[in-house]
Amino acid sequence: MRITHTITELNNAINQLRTGNLNIGFVPTMGALHQGHLSLIDEAKEKTDIIITSIFVNPTQFDNKEDLVKYPNTIESDIKLLEKQAKCDILFCPNANEMYQDSISSDHYDFGGIENQMEGKFRKGHFDGVATIVKKFFEIVNPDFAFFGEKDFQQLEIVKKMVEIEKLNIQIIGCPIFREKDGLAMSSRNIRLNESQRNDAPTIYKILKQVKTKSNLESIENINKFVLEKFSQSKELELEYFEISNEKTLEKTNDFSNSRAFIAAFAGDIRLIDNIKLQ
Numbered sequence: 001m002r003i004t005h006t007i008t009e010l011n012n013a014i015n016q017l018r019t020g021n022l023n024i025g026f027v028p029t030m031g032a033l034h035q036g037h038l039s040l041i042d043e044a045k046e047k048t049d050i051i052i053t054s055i056f057v058n059p060t061q062f063d064n065k066e067d068l069v070k071y072p073n074t075i076e077s078d079i080k081l082l083e084k085q086a087k088c089d090i091l092f093c094p095n096a097n098e099m100y101q102d103s104i105s106s107d108h109y110d111f112g113g114i115e116n117q118m119e120g121k122f123r124k125g126h127f128d129g130v131a132t133i134v135k136k137f138f139e140i141v142n143p144d145f146a147f148f149g150e151k152d153f154q155q156l157e158i159v160k161k162m163v164e165i166e167k168l169n170i171q172i173i174g175c176p177i178f179r180e181k182d183g184l185a186m187s188s189r190n191i192r193l194n195e196s197q198r199n200d201a202p203t204i205y206k207i208l209k210q211v212k213t214k215s216n217l218e219s220i221e222n223i224n225k226f227v228l229e230k231f232s233q234s235k236e237l238e239l240e241y242f243e244i245s246n247e248k249t250l251e252k253t254n255d256f257s258n259s260r261a262f263i264a265a266f267a268g269d270i271r272l273i274d275n276i277k278l279q
């Protein structure tokens, strides 16, 4: 695996590998890699010839400074994992200067309203930060396919919209949520959970599965009550939002078809999100 830090190094590495009709698969990450990231790389390997992964903790997508400061940095073990298990071709780990030059700020996007739902309500400016950095990466890497996990389902939809708005010729592939054995959705933030928080965290997925079952049988009002009740019984988790939303508009819906249930919850200061497709 070639490790690159600058755009020039990355371009040189790509030029050496890209011959003939070989296509490029890109997996952007913020590091603290886990099996969920590796599953994106596996998917990329199925579809593309040259795999490029990036590791960059993007400051402009953090509305909360403390969350940015505490975001895990495990670059050495990430590199080992990528070399030994993922066998990706090129790792790009730039610094903020390389990505933003002199102005660390994001562009403002109108995504037709999907940016204002759920995460958009609670993390101001988050999706402008995500779209700005992903667009920068796309311009630098110039991939044919890019891979994003469905855990960040709203992010996946935002990236698809950004590609449409910017008229980029890149296929965005959404990949299924990768879970621990007990159901907890894999996330870089999970390594910050203490023992008691880690024991309680799988409750989020348990509730989502129960919501899915109930969506065949019960009203939205009852389901909302059920979720609030379950969170009130949890020792470590505090619910930020629970929503059943349409998969395309991401607006709240009473119609369970083409919908997903979404949860954001805190375990201490660690924010966890998850979702499940209902019908």
Ligand code: PAF
Binding pocket: 028, 029, 030, 056, 058, 061, 130, 133, 134, 152, 155
């Ligand atoms: O999902 C992430 O890790 C980040 O939001 C992304 C897509 C790498 C952009 O910084």
